[in-house]
Amino acid sequence: MASMLLTSLRSSPLTSVQTAQFAARSLSTSVHLQAQVKSKKTLAKPGMKNIVLVDGVRTPFLLSGTTYADLMPHDLARAALQGLLNRTGIPKEAVDYIVYGEVIQEVKTSNVAREAALGAGFSDKTPAHTVTMACISSNQAMTTGVGMIAAGQCDTVVAGGVEFMSDVPIRHSRKMRKTMLSLNKAKTLGARLSLLGSIRLAHLAPELPAVAEFSTAETMGHSADRLAAAFGVTRLEQDEFALRSHMLAKKAQDSGLLSDVISFKVPGKDIVSKDNGIRPSSMEQLAKLKPAFIKPHGTVTAANSSFLTDGASAVLIMSEEKALAMGYKPKAYLRDFVYVSQDPKDQLLLGPTYSTPKVLERSGLTLNDIDVFEFHEAFAGQIMANLKAMDSDWFAQTYMGRKSKVGVPPMEKFNTWGGSLSLGHPFGATGCRLVTTVAHRLLKEGGQYGLVAACAAGGQGHAMVIEAYPQ
């Protein structure tokens, strides 16, 4: 009966926001009823384990070069791991496996997961590995964990992500490196001197890591600017969206909604307990900025782009059985997920457009079923371009092989607690933030389904459906 009501409510055309909210609310109520009666009647698949998010935390996301400046990446990851331990109270030895995502790696800690786990006091018997997939690295960490649980290899996985942009590996030039390596092997003084003599001034120029595609040598901001132009996204639209992100983040922060943030006592500095990149300003101020990538006529500015951020996140993922057996009250089910990829030049940041319909189809849901959307905001222009792509029949038909457009998420359900533009975007850590935020928003707003979608360098993308755990 409840499910019939549910179906009729979902399929009824909703005309106004109020009705939608009303519907959503009543819908979630009915879900509760249903869930309490039959918990498997949701997106659970026969023969598949239910995998749950027990909880998720993150360090405050800080502008790089601020309070975290003197740390190392594994220090941040350690903080997130310890935060998760404190928050969940899980015994360290109960954790079967740890997976972390990271993009720009500190060469000394290339398997940052292991270093952080050891440093956080996990058992040295708990294996840990690091994954990398640009901005969806921690999504990959989580789905790796999901896969391990689904395959019956373990029951309890900690997944997370970390990015530390205050310090990045700056290398000697290739020629200099070659000389230095040869120097190690040179046996005689003469050979060494002649190698030293071969060093030219130009060899001393360092190599900086760039947020650029290796395949196209185009920086991401440049690509985002072109993408915005391709979809006719104006500067005004981008600035408005950026402002919205900051306003919503500020509101969420002030109302204490960002409960995934843990306090972190930074060695030698104060306790940090808040994100520091949230800066609501005004349209006038935003309009003053000059384009950052395509000069002088571009539209992407420092203010409507996500900023370089330090931060780490962590989530505890378990099989539902195990979680219940250990007495946990999970926050959400992690359901279907997809990875997509497309042209890294002209469609670099269109991941959400491609991944959204794919994951919805896998789950048998439509856009209307989703109560909470959390999209990664790399650039305001990128989000607006994705929204326009999702709203275009022509794009869907020409590039996606679909009969009609994907459809656009309603803005009142979209990133309502701020996003990467305002909260910050530590590349490797953002994915866990998105998933945890969806879980928290579902709990807070009483929705049933949430959708995470993100783009990543390399022209890749990801989406995941998250289902509220019956409370």
Added chain:
Amino acid sequence: MLVLVSAYTRADGDVVVSRMASARLLLSRSCCTAAKTVTGHGQRSLSVSSAVLARTHVSYEVKDNVAVVRINDPNSKVNTLSKQMQAEMKEVMNEIWGNSAVKSAVLISRKPGCFIAGADINMIQACNTAEEVTSLSQEGQKMFDQIEKSPIPIVAAINGSCLGGGLEFAIACQYRLATKSKKTILGTPEVMLGLLPGAGGTQRLPKMVGLPTAFDMMLTGRNIRADKAKKMGLVHQLVDPLGPGLKSPEERTIEYLEEVAVDFAKGLAGKKVPMEKKKGLVQKVQDFIMGLPPVRKQIYKTVHSKVMKQSQGLYPAPLKIIECVQTGIEKGNAAGYQTESQSFGKLAMTSESRALIGLYHGQVACKKNHFGHPERDVKKLAILGAGLMGAGVAQVTVDKGVSTILKDTTQEGLARGQQQVYKGLNDKTKKKSLTTFERDGIMSLLSGQLDYRGFENVDMVIEAVFEDLSIKHKVLKEVEAVIPPHCVFATNTSALPIKDIAAASRRPEKVIGMHYFSPVDKMQLLEIITTDKTSKDTTASAVAVGLKQGKVIIVVGDGPGFYTTRCLAPMLAEAIRALQEGVGPKKLDSLTTGFGFPVGAATLADEVGIDVAAHVAEDLGKAFGTRFGGGNIEVLKMMVQKGFKGRKSGKGCYVYGAKSKEKTVNSGAEEILKSFKLTAPPAVSGDEDIQYRLMSRFVNEAVMCLQEGILPDPVQGDIGAVFGLGFPPCLGGPFRFVDSYGADKLVQKMKRFEEVYGNHFTPCQLLIDHAKNSSKRFHK
């Protein structure tokens, strides 16, 4: 394998190259493209009158006080500055200038790949006198002068080719934007047509980019990519091409370019955007130096002597360009413009310009498939033999996205071939025409192997194995055992008759000759040879592959030496005779280059390979008898015996040093020549006589190929000779040469040589027919 290196491809990239111009012209997508429209007088006057009612080529709208002028020739793929385009443009500009609400303007093309590709060649060709052409030039000058003096700023928004008159238009505007697309190229290719930039280009360019760069642009006619143009100061801003959005990338990119251009136009009108770029220190220093008359004088002198050295004075256009620039700078604008328009008129009437324009049209014709669309596209190609040729063919094939198998019989041969392909592509990354990533993607299409794995899926096999009939037969049989029924078998041979090779085939209708020229990635010609049994679809398929590889294609009949090798052989026989008669290699080279060949005959023999030349001379000698005689073939054989095989062995007529440019005469070869010494008959041994002896044998053989039906038409004969063998571009090819020089005069010369040397110089019947009747011409 016939290996031909002509200087104009080798020298690609030199500063002042004029004879190379015509070759490079073919590289350019389209320079002054002849409009496909009917340009009859009736049509033109009709369209002029109708233009008053409705303009078809130029339209405009006013957006926020900015007039956006859009050009689009509805009858052609490209925009040209045809009479109608100019007339409509004048009207539109006058309306805009008369509208006080308009504060600035944007000039943009609605065609995705073309801004303005140049003047309309047909318009120039339709003129009968130099005066008429001069007045065309003056009209252009006047129009662009008005643009330059426009009371409101005009922004040229360039996407696609902006060449010749198109560039002259753009540089008359106050501001230029260009898209960073690969299709956006700027340049002044007029020199390649024996002309000069005749609408103010010779006057404006030096002021804009400086004297040395302007000379480089105008004398080479090279294409300049947008990013380079920005560095040179030719354009002010670059606009990025866009990818997929709510419209197709091409459409949206033009729209975006227009939006950006309109913003700049507003900025210029509101004085928010500076018109002039701030000059850097280097620029200031350069300007100062160029301000010194002795420095300029030295530049004129250097450029002049370089042009003379490289063109042998055979091309009038580069010299006129120097004169125009010099006059403009030293004597002022008025004199400069006058010299420009008059020189333009004179050049248009020269035989050199006609020859080069003829080649241009011929090249356009030889870039089409006249055999229809093949039943199946070649999606997978296999090449047998990873030698110089095989690897070269592989490179130009994978470069165009076709998956290719490169098969050799030995690991070493295969490795060498794969390295050649890699190097060819890697060199492009150094020139920045390819990214390393694109290079890797292209390389991934190449599969090097020693066996016939995967041959069951190939659509065409091109064999480039050793030139030996029995080996070719063996390979053909092996291949036919593994390929699918539809697969075409193409053989890359320079002299073996295709029908002899096809004799071993079970399916001769699928056998065809594809004669490439080395180095394959540089030489543009592909000679396709069909036998009586070759099917039309097989030919269509071979032409389609050749076109995909970017080749200029001639399709000829089967016979010993086909067309190109057959023309070259008697000329080389004559060259050997001249050497035996005591003309040294250096002298012989200077006589041939002095006639306009990019490579001298002795050097050419070394490049081809003395062994190959001996092989070909022997084969063709057997096929054609004493007519192909001349020099003693034993000279070549002896040289081969001594290891003087030409450049590849380091010694031939010359000794080649470690650096490719050093060469001295090989004394060993001289000794051999001495032992075969002939007495030079004084009556026919003057410099000019030697030139015409070489030339007439070449030309006579070409005409004979037409007479025998080996050649389908004179156009392909001209194209084959110029692009495959380096026949002087200024003469336009053997057939155009006969037309312009006069068949009767040539026959007279040949008769004189015939008296001394016999049947080597007997003119063929078709040539005699033309000599008898001066109204008979190969080209209309």
